[in-house]
Amino acid sequence: MKCLGQSLLIFYLIILMAVKINGQIEKRALQPSHELQPKEKWKKFFLEHKFQKRELENSMISLIVRISQRYFKKCTPTLIYDSISENTETILINSLLRVYPLPRLHGDVDGKTIRNIALMKNKETCSSFILFIKDVMDTNDVLGPQCNNKVTVVTKSSQWRIHQYLTTRRSQKIVNLLIIAESEMVLKQHQQLPYVLYTHKLYIDAIASSRHEILTSWRNGRFTRPNLDLFPKKMSEGFAGHRFIVAVADQPPFTIKRGIDSNDRVIWDGLEVRLIKLLSKVFNFTIEFKEAEQINVLGSADAVIRSIVQKQSNLGISGIFVSNEVKSLVDTSNMFYQDCAAFVTLTSTALPRYRAIMGPFHWTVWVGLTMVYLFAIFPLTFSDKHTLKPLLKNPEEIENMFWYVFGTFTNAFSFSKKKSWTKSDKIATRIFIGFYWIFTIIITACYTGSIIAFVTLPVYPQTIDSVSQLLEGRYQIGTLDKAGWVNRFTNSSDPLVKKLLKKVDLVPTIDEGIRNTTTAFFWPYAFLGSRANLDYILRTRYVSTGKRSLLHISNECLVSYGVAILFPKNSEYEQILSSGLDRILQSGLINKLRADVEWSIMRSGTGKRLPISKEHNNILTLDDRALTLEDTQGMFLLLVIGYVLGGACLLSEFFGGCLNLCKGSKRFKDNISIPSNPRSYDGLTPRQNENQRNFLSSMVSFNLNNFESGKNLDHCTLDDKSNNLDVKDTSAPLTMNYFGCETELEKHIDMLFDFEDVFGQRNEHSEKNFSSTPIL
Incomplete structure (x- = not known):
């Protein structure tokens, strides 16, 4: 390597020498004087790019902080970032988490799934999302439908990609959407690149299209349109004539099937139908009513819910009660009508006229009068006789008491004989009788005055209005075998309700349940259903023209329910329609619609149209008439x-x-006919009379013998045998110590043998026995 380096150096020197020797120097290409050297260019490129990127990161952080402080204070912010953003924007995310001013949650995305599932678990609470994602098209895959929560998306996608996403049907599932992206405009040096903020406008035409909309831009730490709402209210101008399919089932008075028009389409009417028509005029959409399928099998409510769950309808109405089971399947509007579960029983408008004789007094008064008049005999007897022995020996005196009471109460009889209590000389007895008469006069006056009113004016019987009355009356409870009525009260904590609904009779239709109520024989029958529905059916189909039988709906509710309109899960138009429904409810138009339905469809109890004002019903019509046979x-x-x-x-x-x-x-067996009632005579019993006759016969024989012997009968004294007489009644002259003379003796004998006065008839057997006795 060292040799190679030396060789290159020598080669370079040789070339330089050759150039100098030739004197020809080649010039490089012309270069502007202001252009930097390559070394300086590379240095400036790396340093300035890094500085510019740092400025952009700081601008993004301040933008997100500004949006969060302005719109996310009421809801918990959740920061979510994908793997690409986590790797390329690590400094941005870490810096944002350090300076973020609000309590927040954060997590990352593995592909298109959030790793921390708990971030998306509590959907019922208010939340707001800040999503860092490379491709904006993946937003719905990560967050899913968000109809109420505010969503801010920070993306690297181009503006054309963003425009394409905002026009798709998927973007409509996120109603409050804000997208932040870098601007693609070309700027001069040392100028900060702005961020552009996008959103969409929903339902711009009849086919439910949407388009993108640029709200503002963020540049140099401020908005270009500072007073603009970044999360504007969507669909506030309506739905541009879009058609909504409404699932409906017959459930009066909410939805009523009136008939078929010339185009073979069902004509629908009712409270909810008119409410939907009113909403369509307010929010500019058209409606098409479609009857739900399998109503006879599932019931009206379940059939409508099934149609919405299967995406066959946009709205659902059928007087459906709001419950946790319903909310788990579909979305519901705010409750606009209060209904409840009530019982219908058979009652009467007036008590029968034959009860007029007992009607003025309650049964407790009759019991009290009976006790007073029966037990009053004891103080009256004791005050007159100073003993109760006559009453104990002769219990038949209770019958005398009855006739005495009957006479004083009705003034039909009067008692003035010797043994009448009114002839008594006892002060206590007279006081008792006096107050007794005062008491009887007051009772008689009360009865007389009350029976007149009872005969001329009807008395309404007690109606069945509570669960306790149903239990006391041993009512058989019936309800529908569909529409959720079977399992609606299984989790009730009321012991009376559990006992009442322990054994329920299930019927397929409401008409059959009401028919069972009217035809029950052994045990009374009560049908459980919707009060509004039962009231409509009874008014329109069971008009009562008499006063003997009437179907009565209980005043007390077994349980209250709210009626609402149904929407598909996560529908974007649910919030705007619910807000319109709230305004209708607050303005009182619901009451107006209900009155219109009653006026045009429902009838009164006499079969006529309902009056315009309810005050007309309170006017009583008084007619002069004579008492009829029915009254008496x-x-x-x-x-x-x-x-x-x-x-x-x-x-x-x-x-x-x-x-x-x-x-x-x-x-x-007896030859002598003796009356069985000892009160039919004032004399002795047959046994006492027989003993007395034997004694007097012996006395007469004795006196006649003395007369024949010449003895003078100045005074007749009784023998000691008179002490053997068995005499118990002190009122009869049975113990005689002295007879004046013969004529006086004959008078006593005639009196003793006067059987006609004693027994009520003459005894032939006694006359035969007496004829055998010598008479003076």
Whole structure:
């Protein structure tokens, strides 16, 4: 190598010497005087390029910081960078992470997948993304659809590549999109290259096209249009006549199938249909209603959801309740109508007229009156007799009490005999009777006044409005076997609801469920469904013209639900339509649309159109009329019941009474007919009368013998045998210590043997026995 170097050096010297010897020197090409030497050029190129790149990095960092402080304060920023940006822009990314002013998350991309999946996991919260990526076309592959979150993309793609991406359908899935790229303009030396900010404009024509839009540029640390919103509201001018396909199913009053027009298309009406038509006028789009498939199998709600999930429709309406299961399949708007699950049961508009005799008083009042009138006999008896022995010996006095009560309550009878309580000379008894009469007069006045109102005006019975009433009435619960009603209450924490819905009868249609309610025989039936839907069906199909039966919807809700419009998952127009729906709700137009539907479609309980003002319903019409047979049927029914009971008693007495009928032949063993009711006479029992007759017969024989012997009967004294008389009733003159004379003795004998007064009829057997006894 050393020899080679020396050889080259010698060769170079020889050439120089030859040039000098010849005197001919070749000049190099002309060079401008201001042009630097190559060495200086290379030095300047590397140093200035590095310095310029550093300036661009600082400008990018300040731009991202400015955007973050202005738009990302309310949402958590997430910085994502691909592998190429991580390798080529390491200094930029590290510097940005050091000076970034907000709390943030960051991660890298492996190909087209984010390595840290947790960054994209919580989609329900507000987030904002800053993506460093080489090719802008890969944005959707990394972030996916972003309809609400703000996305900023920093890319190395050319402006033509950016324009192409912003016109594609994929870019519409990121609504709030901002793209930052270096400008491709040629600048003079020492001028900073600006950054251009792009976005897109959606739905510019009827075919849902979009185009790119340059917002502003960032140069020398400031925006060229500083007051411009970098995330403008998209689709604020509407949809330029774009056609939306609306999946619909018959679910009154939200969606109602009215018929078929001349073009064989279904005519749809209802609250949600009119709401969609109003939104179409506000946001300039056209609509096409398409009935969902397999409604009879899946139900109206599930059929509409299936149509949206399969991308067959852009919107879905059918009075669908918002739930977690529905939100997991489709997107929903804000709830605009409050509906609930309610029961429909069979009730009556008025109690039957035959209950008028019992209607003025509650059953507790009747029980109280019965207890008072039955137990009042004890203080009355004790105050009059000063003992309860007569009542205990004769329990039949309760019957006397009944007739006494009946007489005082109805003023039908009066009691004035010797043993009547009103004839008592006891002060305590009179006080009891006085307050008893005052109490009876007040009760009678209350009853008389109430029964007049009860007969002339209807009394509405108690309706079924709560779960506890359904449980007490042992109602059989029925509901639809589709549309989510089967599993809607499986996770309920209410023990009453669990007990009520333990065994549910599933029916295919609402009409069949209502039919079961009206035709239930053994156990009452209640159908569970949407209150708004049940109210519409009962008004339009089950108009009540009488006052005996009526379908009643419970006032209490089993559970409340909100009704909303359905959209496909991550649809770009969901936010703008939801905002329009909120404005309609806040302005009160929802109530106006609901009133219009009721006025044009629904009817009142009499089958007529609903009144314009609800105040018309509160006006009572009073008509003078006479009481009809229907109003007084309770009195006739009571009379019929009395005749039936009287006929039964007459039949029983004809056969000798129930007791004698059961005893059989025992009744015919005695030759003497003795009344069975001891209250039918005031004398002695048959056994006492027989003992007395034997004693008096012996006394008469004794006195006659003495008379024949010439003895004077000035005074007649009883023998000691009188002490053997078994006499228990002190009211009868049975123990006589003295008889004045013979005439007085005959009077007593006639009185004792007056069987007609004692037994109510003359006893032939006794007369035969008496005829054998000598009489004076």
